Amino acid sequence: MNQTPETVLSPAPLMELTGAFWAFKTFAAAVELGLFTRLSDGRKMTMTEVAKELDIHERPADMFLAGCASLGLLEKDGETYGNSVLAEEFLVEGRPRYFGGFVRYCDQREYPAWHHVVDVMRSNKPATWDPEKQDSVFATEDPLMLELFWEAMHSLSMYTAATLGGVFDFGAHRRLLDVGGGSGAYPIELCRQYPHLSATVLDLEHVRGIAERKAEEAGLSEAIDFTVGDFRADESLPGGYDIILLSSILHDWDEDTDRSLLRKCWEALEEGGSIIICELLLNAERSGPPAAALMGLNMVVETEGGRNYSETEYLSWLADAGFRDARVIRFEAAGANGTVVARK
Incomplete structure (x- = not known):
């Protein structure tokens, strides 16, 4: 039987996987060079103008701009390039929804670490920090990495929080405790959507200034406060809350740590209150989706005991x-x- 072009097995999907880093590094270079910020507010430039302004040669500038356009980051009009709608919304520095912090964090911290993924799988030790010298990945004293990390998490979490606020009704709740809430992105977005809601961010001392600054910039200092705490080491969580949020927290730790935290949440939560686990959930078969599965391997690279868990596991632990x-x-x-939601 003759094979048609449609039935011939092709290595094209493998080539796409192999070259995936080309797209990311092109994107990361554009963020590092401030390309989208320079092209903000409708500004357009030719290839020669971009090369001069970014201090790069014209040959790489030609391919660089073509690459950005092919990825949907730029739009070409005649001989000039300008931001796409996506880039204008999320990649201009100083804008409230700036996503570049996450790109820079992945480029400067996670991308180099993934070069050692095989070593990580053989040693079962993280590649981005030394457990013998630090208590956890979150205890970094590097001010640049600290800033990049929380800016990355803030930009990513704001969009997720907005979606969460649309699919879960917070209208029946009064006080939210965001455990390990970092910069306070979830409380900021949820208190915007539900003005009656007040929230507390529970996290380590070195995060306090970031969270308080973000709340002030959002005009929500009266609605959002900060409590210093270590949800792993502390025997209990603060009480007086009718909803507790765990957003991208449980995937950082092993099962025993997660189960312990869930018990603390149950003890602290008001009767009739709710707990919300917001994560990239693996399916019951643990075969995907890709974003959840690959984030799980990223947790192996980044943490001592973390991994992504399935919705089935969370349901069992909550019960x-x-x-x-x-x-x-x-x-x-x-x-x-x-999100996995349950009640006390």
């Missing part, structure tokens, strides 16, 4: 901790594909 009426709400956002 064991004493929660009831657990359910999964699926959605698509930049930092999560669903």
Whole structure:
């Protein structure tokens, strides 16, 4: 039987996987060079003008701009290039929804670490920090990495929080405790959507200034406060809250740590209150989706015991901790594909 072009097995998908880093590094270079910021507010430049302004040669500038255009980051009009709608919205520095922090963090910290992924799998030790010298990945004293990390998490979390606020009704709740809430992106977005809501960010001392600054910039200092705490080391969580949020927290730790935290949440939560686990959830078969599966391997590169878990595992852990009426709400956002909700 003769094979048609449609039935011939092709290595094209493998080539796409192999060259995936080309796209990322082109994107990261554009962010590092400030290309999208220079082209903001409708400004357009020719290839020669871009080369001169970015201090790069014309031959690489030609291919660089073609690459950015091919990725949907730039639009070409005659001989000039300008920002695409996507780049104008998310990649101009100083804008409220700037996503470049996440790009820079991945480029400067995670991309180099992934060069050692085979070593990580053989040693079962993270590549971005030394467990013998630090308590956790979050205890970094490097001010640049600290800034990049929280700017990255803030930009990613803001979009996810906006989606969460649309699929789960916070209207029946009054006080939110965001455990390990970092910069406070979730409380900021949720308090915007639900003005009656007040929130507390619980995190380590070195994050306090970032979270308080973000809340002030959002005009929500009266609605959002900060409590210093270590949810792993502390025997209990603060009480007085009728909803507790764990956003991209449980994938950082091993099962025993997660189960312990869920028990603390149950003990601290008001009767009738809710817990929300917001994550990139693996399916029950643990075969995908790709974003959740690959983020899980990234947790192996970045953490001592973390991995991405399936919705089935979370449902089981919640039941064991004493929660009831657990359910999964699926959605698509930049930092999560669903949430697991349960009640006390």
